[in-house]
Amino acid sequence: xxxxxxxxxxxxxxxxxxxxxxxxxxxxxxxxxxxxxxxxxxxxxxxxxxxxxxxxxxxxxxxxxxxxxxxxxxxxxxxxxxxxxxxxxxxxxxxxxxxxxxxxxxxxxxxxxxxxxxxxxxxxxxxxxxxxxxxxxxxxxxxxxxxxxxxxxxxxxxxxxxxxxxxxxxxxxxxxxxxxxxxxxxxxxxxxxxxxxxxxxxxxxxxxxxxxxxxxxxxxxxxxxxxxxxxxxxxxxxxxxxxxxxxxxxxxxxxxxxxxxxxxxxxxxxxxxxxxxxxxxxxxxxxxxxxxxxxxxxxxxxxxxxxxxxxxxxxxxxxxxxxxxxxxxxxxxxxxxxxxxxxxxxxxxxxxxxxxxxxxxxxxxxxxxxxxxxxxxxxxxxxxxxxxxxxxxxxxxxxxxxxxxxxxxxxxxxxxxxxxxxxxxxxxxxxxxxxxxxxxxxxxxxxxxxxxxxxxxxxxxxxxxxxxxxxxxxxxxxxxxxxxxxxxxxxxxxxxxxxxxxxxxxxxxxxxxxxxxxxxxxxxxxxxxxxxxxxxxxxxxxxxxxxxxxxxxxxxxxxxxxxxxxxxxxxxxxxxxxxxxxxxxxxxxxxxxxxxxxxxxxxxxxxxxxxxxxxxx
Numbered sequence: 001x002x003x004x005x006x007x008x009x010x011x012x013x014x015x016x017x018x019x020x021x022x023x024x025x026x027x028x029x030x031x032x033x034x035x036x037x038x039x040x041x042x043x044x045x046x047x048x049x050x051x052x053x054x055x056x057x058x059x060x061x062x063x064x065x066x067x068x069x070x071x072x073x074x075x076x077x078x079x080x081x082x083x084x085x086x087x088x089x090x091x092x093x094x095x096x097x098x099x100x101x102x103x104x105x106x107x108x109x110x111x112x113x114x115x116x117x118x119x120x121x122x123x124x125x126x127x128x129x130x131x132x133x134x135x136x137x138x139x140x141x142x143x144x145x146x147x148x149x150x151x152x153x154x155x156x157x158x159x160x161x162x163x164x165x166x167x168x169x170x171x172x173x174x175x176x177x178x179x180x181x182x183x184x185x186x187x188x189x190x191x192x193x194x195x196x197x198x199x200x201x202x203x204x205x206x207x208x209x210x211x212x213x214x215x216x217x218x219x220x221x222x223x224x225x226x227x228x229x230x231x232x233x234x235x236x237x238x239x240x241x242x243x244x245x246x247x248x249x250x251x252x253x254x255x256x257x258x259x260x261x262x263x264x265x266x267x268x269x270x271x272x273x274x275x276x277x278x279x280x281x282x283x284x285x286x287x288x289x290x291x292x293x294x295x296x297x298x299x300x301x302x303x304x305x306x307x308x309x310x311x312x313x314x315x316x317x318x319x320x321x322x323x324x325x326x327x328x329x330x331x332x333x334x335x336x337x338x339x340x341x342x343x344x345x346x347x348x349x350x351x352x353x354x355x356x357x358x359x360x361x362x363x364x365x366x367x368x369x370x371x372x373x374x375x376x377x378x379x380x381x382x383x384x385x386x387x388x389x390x391x392x393x394x395x396x397x398x399x400x401x402x403x404x405x406x407x408x409x410x411x412x413x414x415x416x417x418x419x420x421x422x423x424x425x426x427x428x429x430x431x432x433x434x435x436x437x438x439x440x441x442x443x444x445x446x447x448x449x450x451x452x453x454x455x456x457x458x459x460x461x462x463x464x465x466x467x468x469x470x471x472x473x474x475x476x477x478x479x480x481x482x483x484x485x486x487x488x489x490x491x492x493x494x495x496x497x498x499x500x501x502x503x504x505x506x507x508x509x510x511x512x513x514x515x516x517x518x519x520x521x522x523x524x525x526x527x528x529x530x531x532x533x534x535x536x537x538x539x540x541x542x543x544x545x546x547x548x549x550x551x552x553x554x555x556x557x558x559x560x561x562x563x564x565x566x567x568x569x570x571x572x573x574x575x576x577x578x579x580x581x582x583x584x585x586x587x588x589x590x591x592x593x594x595x596x597x598x599x600x601x602x603x604x605x606x607x608x609x610x611x612x613x614x615x616x617x
Contacts, residue, residue: 019047019050019127020050020106020107020108020127020131021050021051021052021080021105021106021107021108022046022050022051022052022106022108022109022110022127023051023052023054023101023103023104023105023106023108023109023110023172024042024051024052024053024054024109024110024112025054025056025097025100025101025104025109025110025111025112026038026053026054026055026056026100026111026112026113026114027055027056027057027058027093027096027097027100027113027114028055028056028057028058028060028064028068028114029057029058029059029060029064029090030060030061030062030064031060031062031064031114031115032060032062032063032064032066032067034114034115034216035064035067035068035071035114036067037117038112038114038115038116038117039071039075040117041117041118041119042112042117042118042123043075043078043079044118045118045121045122045123045124046078046079046123049079049080050080051078051079051080052079052080052081052082052083052104052106053075053079053081053082053083054081054083054085054100054101054103054104055068055083055084055085055100056085056086056087056096056097056099056100057084057085057086057087058087058089058090058091058092058096059086059087059088059089059090065084065086068084069084072084083103085099085100085103087099091183092183092185092186092187092190093165093181093186093187093188093190094180094181094182094183094185094186094190094194095181095183097111097165097180097181098180098181098183101172101175101180102180104172105172106172107171107172107173108127108130108169108170108171108172109169109170109171109172109175110123110126110167110168110169110170111165111167111168111169111170112166112167112213113165113166113167113215113217115215115216115217116144116166116167116213116214116215116216117213117214118213119145119211119212119213119214119317121211122142122211122212122213123211125142125208125210125211126140126142126169126208126211127169129206129208129211130169130171133206136202136203136204137171137203137204137205137206138170138171138174138175138198138203138204138205139163139168139169139170139171139174139195139198139203139205139206140163140168140169140170140206140207140208140211141160141163141164141167141168141169141205141206141207141208142167142168142169142208142209142211142212142213143207143208143209143210143211143212143213143315143351143417143418144164144166144167144212144213144214144215144217145212145213145214145215145315145317146214146314146315147215147217147218147221147311147312147313147314147315148209148310148313148315148418149164149311150307150308150309150310150311150524151303151304151305151306151307151308152305152306152307152308152440152458153207153416155346155349155414155415155416155417155527156342156345156346156349156414158206158207158208158209158349158417159204159205159206159207160205160206160207160305161195161196161199161205161296161298161304161305162191162192162195162196162205162304162305163191163195163205163207164191165181165190165191165194166191166213166215166217167213167215168191174198174203175194177198177201177203178194178197178198178201178203179197180194181193181194182194184238184283184286184287185235185238186231187227187231188227188228188231188232188234188235189231189232189234189235189236189238189239189304190235192235192239192304193235193238193239193242196239196242196243196296196297199296200292200294200296207417209349209351209417209418210351210417212317218312221312221314222312224265224266226265226266226268226269226272229265229266229269230269230272230273230275230276231276232302233255233256233259233273233276233302234276234279234280236252236255236299236302236304237252237253237256237276237280238280238283238287239287239297239299239304240252240297240299241284241287241288241291242287242288242290242291242292242297243291243292243293243294243296243297244293244297244299245293248293248297248299251299252299255301255302256273256277259273260273260274260277306457306458308416308440308523308524308525309438309460309463309522309523309524310438310521310522310523310524310525313422313521313522313523315418315422316421316422316425316429317351317421323428324352324353324354324424325354325403325404325405325424326354326355326356326402326403326404326405327352327354327355327356327403327404327405327406327407327420327424327483328355328356328357328358328401328402328403328405328406328407328486329347329355329356329357329358329406329407329408329409329420330358330360330394330397330398330401330406330407330408330409331343331344331347331357331358331359331360331397331408331409331410331411332360332362332390332393332394332397332408332410332411333359333360333361333362333367333411334361334362334363334387334411335361335363335366335367336411336412336450337366337367337370337450338446338449338450338451339411339412339446339450340359340367340370340411341370342414343409343410343411343412343413343414344357344359344370344374344377344379346409346414346415346416346417347377347409347415348374348376348377349415349417350415350417350418350419350420350421351417351418351420351421352418352420352421352424355377355378355420356378356379356380356401356402356403357377357378357379357380358379358380358382358397358400358401359371359379359380359381359382359397360382360383360384360393360394360396360397360400361381361382361383361384361393362384362387362388362389362390362392362393363383363384363385363386363387364383364385364386365381365383365385366383367381367383368381380400382396382397382400384396389497389500390495390500390503391494391495391496391497391499391500391503392495392497394408394494394495394503395494395495395497398486398489398494399489399494401486403486404485404486405423405424405427405483405484405485405486406483406484406485406486406489407419407420407423407480407482407483407484408479408480408482408504409480409526410479410480410528412444412528412529413479413480413526413527413528413529414526414527415480415525415526416524416525416526416527418525419437419525419526420483422437422521422523422525423435423436423437423483423521423525424483426519426520426521427483427485427519430519432515432516432517432518432519433484433485433487433488433511433515433516434482434483434484434485434488434508434511434512434515434518434519435482435483435484435518435519435520435521436466436477436481436482436483436518436519436520436521437481437520437521437522437523437524437525437526438460438462438463438481438522438523438524438525439460439462439478439480439481439524439525439526439527439528440458440459440460440524440526440527440528441458441459441460441461441478441527441528441529441530442455442456442457442458442459442527442528442529442530443455443456443457443529443530443531443532443537444456444529444530444531444532445531445532445533454532455532456532458527460524462476462477462478462481463522464476464577465520465573465574465576465577466512466517466518466519466520466573467570467573467574468512468517468562468566468567468570469567469570469571469574470570470574471505471508471509471512472509473552474505475502475504475505475508477504477505477508477518478504478526478528479504479528480526480527480528481525481526482504482508482518484511484515485515488511488514488515491514492507492510492511492514493510494507495507496554498550499547499550499551500543500547501543501544501546501547501548502544502547502548502550502551503551505551506551506554513561
């Protein structure tokens with residue numbers, strides 16, 4: 001039963017007093033069990049009389065429609081309108097949303113899956129962001145919990161290359177400008193296609209992780225869902241036809257054959273894949289008709305954007321975590337303002353709100369005006385007046401910090417929005433005194449004004465479990481990845497002033513010997529930059545190697561000081577890590593006979609791609 005509603009007060013749950021008209025579009029198919037939670041969360045956050053809700057049911061066989069009709073009566077005073085439409089057959093996700101959205105006229109449209117529910121302040125934060133944004137922003141995507149979508153976004157501008165339509169606020173004018181969803185895409189990937197058509201027409205997309213929705217998409221981590229598996233493969237083929245180069249199209253055929261010939265992931269997998277191939281052929285001309293290869297498309301097997309590690313890391317929202325201790329972000333700068341502005345912006349974008357910044361300028365004061373422009377950040381700015389070195393600057397920052405936890409962010413590094421939130425949660429959940437995550441390494445070229453000219457691909461170079469054995473011979477925790485108790489600095493001291501490089505490695509090792517193992521979350525929450533030009537990269541590597549020997553000399557006796565049980569645990573961890581890294585290549589290997597069959601099936605594609613390569617040269 002759906003509980004009797006109470007009209008919400010204006011401004012409740014962070015809602016703006018003057019709420020813009022909003023149309024909510026929800027498509028259902030056998031969704032009865034989810035509707036009570038969804039409607040309760042929506043009614044709780046909707047400003048009275050401004051929200052129109054339209055449901056389109058795709059031929060449900062359960063009591064979804066009956067539940068909706070009951071809700072229509074109960075929520076009649078809460079929403080501006082509550083409409084229930086039905087289809088005699090399942091026409092698909094996109095086509096049904098096109099119908100629902102066409103019923104309204106509000107300037108903003110909120111698309112929701114029936115298995116979502118809005119978290120605290122979600123709607124208010126989305127609408128405030130949308131109203132403040134410029135007119136060419138088309139869509140605002142909230143963060144999904146408990147599993148955040150792992151696609152990479154720009155942590156400075158919060159721009160994203162595509163938005164999930166499981167929960168999405170859209171500008172109606174943008175949606176209508178591109179003709180809505182492509183009804184030929186039945187389920188999955190229709191949101192990627194919509195996003196890319198928007199970007200192709202000059203619209204931009206925004207990620208808003210401060211607004212969250214709970215999406216009950218998976219019953220458990222790493223769940224394989226047959227419909228999602230097949231429809232994503234089919235959608236990838238469609239999108240390669242529409243946006244990809246000829247090489248992308250051919251690579252799609254290779255992905256299809258790999259999926260067909262790999263060990264089945266579920267009963268009927270091969271049959272479903274073959275049927276999907278038939279649907280692709282029947283729709284080939286529809287998607288090829290608009291074939292315009294451009295930089296809006298991105299294809300990596302079945303992914304449509306670079307992916308961060310941590311797809312099934314359970315996100316802990318800081319609002320749900322209870323106590324939020326003060327965290328000090330320590331920034332060392334040598335006055336590169338363009339880089340520093342980006343770094344500080346990523347701190348300002350954090351979903352964790354109890355933060356201070358300790359900014360130490362290694363040299364005379366040149367950053368006061370920039371610091372004053374960040375009115376939403378509590379920044380303790382400490383210029384040193386003379387160049388004293390990165391280690392000295394780091395020690396000054398640790399000494400000046402007030403937070404229970406400290407983390408470093410050099411001026412050329414950047415944080416994804418949940419970096420602090422997830423590391424604080426990890427420390428609270430594990431009882432560890434230090435924790436680390438993974439980071440992208442991004443090869444970058446800057447101009448003389450320290451603005452980004454060119455970037456290489458993102459790569460996770462260090463993805464290692466904590467072991468004393470490995471830490472004694474190399475650093476696998478980049479500076480920006482670690483959050484630690486301030487008390488460790490008091491107990492162990494700061495950076496070794498004799499090390500101008502590898503100083504973080506030495507510090508982590510001393511902290512670990514004092515506090516024990518660091519906790520780890522296998523999620524990409526930050527990025528650090530290395531030089532892209534070969535000469536700059538080579539000189540950096542030379543300097544790192546020089547200081548590597550100095551740092552290693554002070555680390556050499558660490559392993560011998562460890563108890564035997566610690567060494568045994570480390571050895572088991574390293575063995576498991578090695579096995580995990582080689583046990584599940586993509587795709588899973590079959591016996592030799594099938595491997596030969598797969599190679600035979602790929603041969604025409606290899607020949608074509610090779611011929612195309614020769615033709616280009």
